[in-house]
Amino acid sequence: MGMTRSKRPGAFLTDEEKARVASAIAAAEKETSGEIRVVISRKVRGGVLDAAKDAFRRLKMHETRERNAVLILVATVSRAFAILGDEGVHRHLGQEGWDHIRDGMAERFRQGDVAGGLVHAVSEVGTVLARHFPWRADDRDELPNDVVEE
Ligand code: CA
Ligand code: CA
Secondary structure, eight states: OOOOOOTTTSSOOOOHHHHHHHEEEHHHHTSSSOEEEEESEEEEEEHHHHHHHHHHHHTTTSTTTTOOOEEEEEETTTTEEEEOOOOOHHHHOOOOOOHHHHHHHHHHHHHHHHHHHHHHHHHHHHHHHHHHBBOOOOOOOOSOSSOOOO
16 A cells, blocks of 8 residues: 655654654543554565564554454555454454545545544544443553554
């Protein structure tokens, strides 16, 4: 999937943009027990889906209580991204649901708005998670909300 090139070589997202994405994750997680993480990877050159699966494992995203974590990984070299949900999420969201979120994100990326695309995708994923995994009184922040850069 194509993305337009960032206007800021060296810094894929500014600190302010990273803070915006983290805030969007925090806001989404106020409505759901699900966990969302965003990874910006400079290392990935091959398949972005394999990279997402690898990051998912490394970040221990499969260890949430309800198996309801969702990872959004952006590869800065190939300008591609992948959205990967744990098995609890996949039971509820068919391929069409993922495609819809992906298309909305891709559209913003094409316009050069990477941060906007991420915020949009986080919000959409949050809406889906909230429907199937509503926030619970005993909810914990099982995974940090800050953007991972690697
Ligand atoms: Ca949580
Ligand atoms: Ca979290």
